[in-house]
């Protein structure tokens with residue numbers, strides 16, 4: 001076949017030096033080359049099966065011929081919006097190597113994917129395999145809720161069953177309101193450092209500043225101290241903590257290696273996936289591995305120091321940063337007190353450390369960055385939020401978690417920004433067995449037939465269009481695409497209340513829903529509100545001449561040029577108090 005002929009056509013110089021029994025398809029026999037050839041054969045077989053043999057009855061003829069790359073394009077906003085507007089509910093997307101994905105915005109279908117049938121709709125292969133490679137067995141990468149899926153080859157290679165649920169059971173209470181309340185003073189302490197850093201930049205008068213840089217550093221510091229009991233010192237030292245540096249490098253490193261990871265995930269095995277990545281002499285992949293190595297080394301160091309403190313009991317807590325109020329210290333305590341079969345092993349605890357920083361920092365920076373950008377554009381809203389906070393503060397004292405949560409206009413601004421501009425606009429899930437996906441409202445296929453529900457075949461990937469549902473006109477009204485904090489000062493539209501509620505937050509999908517919803521959403525809200533209240537009462541933020549483009553892709557971030565790879569958000573900052 002063409003694979004072998006292609007390889008045989010290569011110059012034979014290298015082969016002539018080798019004994020006959022050490023070559024295979026023109027490559028020297030080594031474990032890596034065997035794996036490479038096997039992987040290539042599996043990938044070719046899978047692509048052939050997808051292209052030629054995949055039944056096309058899985059979705060309505062509501063299909064779209066454009067490339068899947070457009071959905072994840074850095075400038076994919078327009079294309080996605082076109083999809084929701086032209087094809088509400090469900091649309092067929094042509095994906096990698098001829099695969100078909102369904103992009104979904106229908107609330108009943110989303111309820112089925114995220115809540116009712118969440119055991120069927122698991123994380124995609126690339127998500128799980130990459131997560132295993134990068135974090136090990138952390139929350140983002142352990143397999144889900146069900147023992148249903150024992151079908152080879154993919155599931156055989158992942159640790160199955162209740163793994164993810166077991167981790168959530170131990171971790172969920174630690175991210176609850178009580179613990180979030182107790183880290184509120186840490187948020188204020190970091191907010192004051194943020195204020196001091198900005199004040200030092202504008203001593204000589206108002207100035208244009210890349211505010212995102214400072215927000216990201218502060219959020220990293222808050223998550224470091226509040227969640228891990230570790231200071232990155234990102235606001236005080238010029239040199240940055242090595243753990244902080246690699247955490248920042250991880251997302252870009254994952255983006256540039258996406259194609260390789262997509263390809264290797266097709267082998268259906270985490271072991272082969274890891275083997276291929278570790279052995280392919282490719283600069284980007286090797287750089288990803290270096291980042292992962294450094295990140296895990298530091299995560300382990302943090303955990304070991306916390307573990308020693310936890311074992312020494314309460315006295316040692318007093319000597320720790322923020323007196324051991326952080327979530328990791330509490331996790332270690334909970335793990336020590338848990339029954340043997342509920343305990344997490346050491347490697348799974350290490351995996352949670354980098355998972356939490358990775359999942360928390362970029363998303364919160366992006367969301368807070370978006371809010372300050374919107375407030376710079378809408379000075380009237382900025383003034384109103386400032387007046388509300390100033391009116392509620394007693395003698396300049398920090399407001400408690402509950403007092404902040406009770407400010408209606410601040411809440412409205414946060415909700416509306418998180419609704420209209422979710423930091424993660426799309427996530428993907430794969431059906432692990434054949435199922436039926438219901439629809440709230442029947443749709444009409446291109447053949448004119450009415451479609452009430454959609455049969456989904458095992459292996460089909462569905463794209464949960466978070467932004468599409470958050471901005472659905474059918475749910476939120478004709479003004480759904482406008483940013484209007486005032487909408488939250490009135491009762492929610494009946495259409496939203498009547499739709500199946502699949503999100504954990506304010507009837508929207510920004511923090512997703514179901515068993516894999518964001519575990520840190522209360523921390524994110526606390527973080528956003530404390531930092532915002534400090535910023536808005538100290539500074540006036542306004543637009544400068546610097547251009548700002550919001551890029552899409554896996555997660556939203558601003559840059560100074562379209563499709564910019566460097567994130568930045570330059571605003572004018574003026575001290576007012």
Ligand code: HEM
Nearest residue numbers: 139359360363364367423424427511512516518519520524
């Ligand atoms: C505004 C800020 C945030 C947004 C918009 C956000 C959004 C999300 C979304 C959409 C998911 C699901 C991802 C997927 O299924 O692929 C998720 C998961 C997760 N988030 Fe967040 N997040 C935010 C802040 C945080 C914070 C502050 C933390 C931790 C301190 C955190 C920790 C996590 C973890 C550990 C998961 C994985 C949960 C699991 O699979 O069980 N997030 N987040």
